[in-house]
Amino acid sequence: MATTFASTILAQPTIATMVFAFQFGVYNDVRPAFRACNELVELSAMPAQYEFDVSFAKAFAPNNTAWDAPWPCCSPTYGLHYRQRDDRLPLHMAIAAGSMRLTKRMLGCRPDLASNDAILVALYKNRLEIAEWLLDHRAMEPALYERIDLDEHDDRVRLVYNALDGVLPVVLARDDTRGVELLQRFGPCPNGMDHGALRRAAFSATLENLTLALNVFPWFNDPHLMDDFASRGFLSLVRSLHERHFECSTYAMDRAAAGGHLEVVKFLHFNRTEGCTTSALNGAISHGHLDVVRFLLEHRTEGASPNILESAAAGGHLDVVQYLDSLGTFACTELAVEDAARAGHLEVVKFLLANRHEGCGRDRVVAEALEGGSLHMAEYLMSLGYPLVTSDIHWGEACDVFRKPEMVGVLRLLVAHGEPWDEFWLLEACDSNNVALVKFIHANSDAICHPEALARAIENMAWAIVDYLLAHCTADIAVESLQAALRGGHVDLAVRLVERQPELRRNGCLLLDALKGQHVEVMRYLLAAGFGYPPECLVDVVGRRNYVTASKLLLPYCMHATDHLPNVLFLLSVIALPDRHRKTTLQVIAPELTYQGKMLSLSVQLAPSVAVRATTLFEAGEVVDWALALVIGHRWATDVTVCIEDLSKWTAMVGDTELQSQLTRLLASKRKLSGEA
Numbered sequence: 041m042a043t044t045f046a047s048t049i050l051a052q053p054t055i056a057t058m059v060f061a062f063q064f065g066v067y068n069d070v071r072p073a074f075r076a077c078n079e080l081v082e083l084s085a086m087p088a089q090y091e092f093d094v095s096f097a098k099a100f101a102p103n104n105t106a107w108d109a110p111w112p113c114c115s116p117t118y119g120l121h122y123r124q125r126d127d128r129l130p131l132h133m134a135i136a137a138g139s140m141r142l143t144k145r146m147l148g149c150r151p152d153l154a155s156n157d158a159i160l161v162a163l164y165k166n167r168l169e170i171a172e173w174l175l176d177h178r179a180m181e182p183a184l185y186e187r188i189d190l191d192e193h194d195d196r197v198r199l200v201y202n203a204l205d206g207v208l209p210v211v212l213a214r215d216d217t218r219g220v221e222l223l224q225r226f227g228p229c230p231n232g233m234d235h236g237a238l239r240r241a242a243f244s245a246t247l248e249n250l251t252l253a254l255n256v257f258p259w260f261n262d263p264h265l266m267d268d269f270a271s272r273g274f275l276s277l278v279r280s281l282h283e284r285h286f287e288c289s290t291y292a293m294d295r296a297a298a299g300g301h302l303e304v305v306k307f308l309h310f311n312r313t314e315g316c317t318t319s320a321l322n323g324a325i326s327h328g329h330l331d332v333v334r335f336l337l338e339h340r341t342e343g344a345s346p347n348i349l350e351s352a353a354a355g356g357h358l359d360v361v362q363y364l365d366s367l368g369t370f371a372c373t374e375l376a377v378e379d380a381a382r383a384g385h386l387e388v389v390k391f392l393l394a395n396r397h398e399g400c401g402r403d404r405v406v407a408e409a410l411e412g413g414s415l416h417m418a419e420y421l422m423s424l425g426y427p428l429v430t431s432d433i434h435w436g437e438a439c440d441v442f443r444k445p446e447m448v449g450v451l452r453l454l455v456a457h458g459e460p461w462d463e464f465w466l467l468e469a470c471d472s473n474n475v476a477l478v479k480f481i482h483a484n485s486d487a488i489c490h491p492e493a494l495a496r497a498i499e500n501m502a503w504a505i506v507d508y509l510l511a512h513c514t515a516d517i518a519v520e521s522l523q524a525a526l527r528g529g530h531v532d533l534a535v536r537l538v539e540r541q542p543e544l545r546r547n548g549c550l551l552l553d554a555l556k557g558q559h560v561e562v563m564r565y566l567l568a569a570g571f572g573y574p575p576e577c578l579v580d581v582v583g584r585r586n587y588v589t590a591s592k593l594l595l596p597y598c599m600h601a602t603d604h605l606p607n608v609l610f611l612l613s614v615i616a617l618p619d620r621h622r623k624t625t626l627q628v629i630a631p632e633l634t635y636q637g638k639m640l641s642l643s644v645q646l647a648p649s650v651a652v653r654a655t656t657l658f659e660a661g662e663v664v665d666w667a668l669a670l671v672i673g674h675r676w677a678t679d680v681t682v683c684i685e686d687l688s689k690w691t692a693m694v695g696d697t698e699l700q701s702q703l704t705r706l707l708a709s710k711r712k713l714s715g716e717a
């Protein structure tokens with residue numbers, strides 16, 4: 041038997057391994073992932089970010105049901121080059137998806153994709169199993185130690201490559217220390233340490249992780265660390281930094297006091313000299329930390345701001361109010377009662393009215409209570425003889441007070457005292473998902489439903505209110521309501537709205553909005569229901585890799601049912617669009633062009649001089665050249681009005697040199713005949 045490469049090389053694993061060590065290829069089982077990155081991901085320029093087709097996640101990792109389709113993201117999120125498409129995208133996406141299998145297989149066949157950014161991406165995405173494997177694998181793949189050198193102006197340094205900015209907040213916030221331990225194994229912190237990033241990371245960190253980080257990271261230091269640890273109440277860390285001679289400022293005690301961290305306040309008072317400001321006592325009083333308030337008043341002399349008792353009253357801290365009042369040195373104004381009334385702190389109001397002389401604004405206090413949605417407070421004050429002056433009541437947009445069940449009684453009281461019904465009330469009730477309030481307003485107001493009410497309810501997913509309004513409100517449905525339903529993917533609701541008001545179909549922007557938002561199911565509904573202008577939408581997105589699925593959905597709705605020539609002409613014009621990925625365009629268009637061309641060929645007789653070559657190209661898969669030959673030949677033979685220049689433009693699109701020459705000669709003969717005529 042003859043000797044072959046397979047018998048001599050592939051049959052000997054040791055030799056095969058040595059040969060393939062110098063070859064870069066892609067294993068068959070990871071080809072779909074690489075193909076998905078090449079065909080379904082677009083790198084846009086402004087802003088510079090990767091954008092994904094809706095089918096990407098399933099195409100990239102079909103068996104990874106736990107991984108949602110990634111949102112558009114800036115390149116640094118995945119540790120990639122900021123200004124150009126990065127070959128490492130498939131590997132970093134595999135890591136982000138949490139696929140150990142893909143990660144191993146990709147590095148096995150494409151070791152050139154390895155860099156230390158891969159480890160940082162794993163840490164940043166909380167894929168610690170993969171991060172640990174990559175760290176272990178550095179012994180066999182030294183490239184995992186290396187950074188990818190970029191130009192000095194590359195802005196991506198701040199998100200992933202710089203461990204402080206991207207990775208540190210993630211590992212410090214974990215419930216265990218594993219992330220910190222892996223980051224320690226990763227190695228020294230990169231240059232350009234951002235102290236602001238370190239402090240932000242510390243803000244959400246656990247005590248255990250901060251303790252470990254201080255011990256294992258020499259670079260983990262900042263002049264404000266003790267201030268920050270004190271504000272978190274981490275006494276052990278404050279003590280540790282003190283022993284290491286770290287500095288702090290008055291912010292340390294100020295913030296510890298505001299947070300109610302008495303032991304930290306005591307430690308700073310007895311062991312440090314920075315002291316505090318009036319903010320310490322102000323914060324303790326405002327947040328109701330009576331033990332801290334007592335300590336500061338007994339051991340410190342900074343005092344508090346004038347009328348600070350008002351803050352305690354507004355917060356409903358009755359014990360603090362009583363304590364400060366007992367000292368006889370803390371003043372306040374009428375705002376103490378008014379702020380407490382607005383917040384609904386009835387016991388505080390009772391105490392202040394009974395034990396203080398400042399009182400309150402007689403014509404204002406009931407209005408304050410009602411503005412805060414406190415019906416019981418208003419009724420109590422009115423029982424004491426305070427008047428209700430409705431003109432003093434003002435609610436702003438997005439007012440949380442409308443969420444309170446008491447608001448039905450509040451509005452009933454206002455109307456009973458002559459306040460006219462306000463359409464603003466219904467909108468706020470819809471925003472707040474207060475079903476009882478919506479029903480009360482609608483049942484008692486003569487005003488027609490505000491056209492925005494339904495849209496507001498849909499946007500806030502207040503489905504009980506949506507059902508109620510559709511059942512009881514006779515006003516026209518605004519297009520904003522349909523937009524809100526479609527934007528949220530609520531197709532069933534959209535069907536109900538359109539059935540009730542068919543004129544909504546006339547809005548041509550809805551399909552484009554769904555297209556740009558990548559709402560596939562919404563697009564299916566809109567296309568089937570006859571919304572929008574599919575050809576315009578297709579021209580807008582075809583050839584862009586993040587719109588492959590959308591383009592395929594649009595295409596059938598761009599075709600005439602029986603007139604195939606305009607269909608072929610449209611498809612060819614789409615293929616000719618500039619600034620598009622031709623391969624992506626053909627991926628979408630070629631099957632339909634083949635079908636439409638075949639149907640057209642049933643009624644088109646090509647000139648013998650081009651028929652053979654056109655057929656050969658079609659059989660070879662060159663459907664664009666074949667379709668161009670069909671169109672040019674048909675127009676040449678049947679359309680006496682066609683402009684030779686137009687046919688020449690189509691001919692210039694032909695890629696095959698032989699066919700182009702044949703078509704050029706065919707057009708020349710038409711010119712000659714035209715000239716003879």
